[in-house]
Amino acid sequence: MSERLLVLVRHGQSEWNLKNLFTGWRDPDLTELGVEEAKTAGKRLKADGYTFDIAFTSKLSRAQKTLDLALAELGQTGxxxxxxxxxxxxxxxxxxxxNKDDARVKWGEEQVHIWRRSYDVPPPGGESLKDTIARTLPYYVTEILPKVLxxxxxxxxxxxxxxRALIMVLEKHTPESIMKRELLTGVPVIYRLKPDSTIESVVDLAG
Incomplete structure (x- = not known):
C-alpha cells in the first residue's frame, strides 16, 4: 500500500488579502504574488518528489486556481x-x-478582535471558527480521510x-491554540498518517 500522505495548502494571496478586506465566501482572484505562491508550492512539492492521486478544493476560485497552478508545476494537470x-x-x-480598519471604526477594536480571534463568537450573519469546523470536519472524516487511509x-x-479545522484535529489543538496556528499562503504542510489516522510525521515547509 502507498504511504498515507496528506498535504494541505492555503491558497495564494488574493486581491482582497492585499487590500486588507474580509473575504469569506466572496470570490476575488489571485494577485500576481498569489499566482507565484501557487506555482512555488508546486515547485517545492515536485523538488521533494511528491506526486498525488487525488485532490480536494473548495468552491472558491482562489483555491481552485492555486490548485491548478500547483498541479501544472507538478506535471499533474488532469x-x-x-x-x-x-x-x-x-x-x-x-x-x-x-476593510478591516473600517470595521474597527464601525464596531470598535475589541469587538472586531473578538469576531476574528474568538473560537465561538460569529460576526453578524457569519460563522465562527467553531461553526466552520462543524461544516468542514465531517467532510474530512467521511470523504478525505478515507482516501488517505x-x-x-x-x-x-x-x-x-x-x-485550521483539519489541523485542529490532526495536531490536537485546543480552541485556544488553534486560533494561534498560522498558515502562510501557498506554503504546503505535509502529513504522513498512521493507520489509526493520527500523525506519524509532519513537515511545514514554512519552517
Whole structure:
C-alpha cells in the first residue's frame, strides 16, 4: 500500500488579502504574488518528489486556481479533483468586503478582535471558527480521510480557516491554540498518517 500522505495548502494571496478586506465566501482572484505562491508550492512539492492521486478544493476560485497552478508545476494537470463548499473559507457575514480598519471604526477594536480571534463568537450573519469546523470536519472524516487511509496521496488546497479545522484535529489543538496556528499562503504542510489516522510525521515547509 502507498504511504498515507496528506498535504494541505492555503491558497495564494488574493486581491482582497492585499487590500486588507474580509473575504469569506466572496470570490476575488489571485494577485500576481498569489499566482507565484501557487506555482512555488508546486515547485517545492515536485523538488521533494511528491506526486498525488487525488485532490480536494473548495468552491472558491482562489483555491481552485492555486490548485491548478500547483498541479501544472507538478506535471499533474488532469488529476482527479473534487470541489466542495464544505472546504470554503469561514463566512464573515456582514464583514465580508469590508476593510478591516473600517470595521474597527464601525464596531470598535475589541469587538472586531473578538469576531476574528474568538473560537465561538460569529460576526453578524457569519460563522465562527467553531461553526466552520462543524461544516468542514465531517467532510474530512467521511470523504478525505478515507482516501488517505486507503493509500491515496491526497492534496487539499483550501483556506486559512477551513484548513485550521483539519489541523485542529490532526495536531490536537485546543480552541485556544488553534486560533494561534498560522498558515502562510501557498506554503504546503505535509502529513504522513498512521493507520489509526493520527500523525506519524509532519513537515511545514514554512519552517
Amino acid at each position: 488529476l482527479p479533483t473534487i470541489e466542495n463548499l464544505a472546504l470554503n473559507e469561514r463566512d464573515y457575514g456582514e464583514l465580508s468586503g469590508l 486507503q493509500g491515496n496521496r491526497t492534496l487539499v488546497v483550501a483556506h486559512g480557516n477551513s484548513l
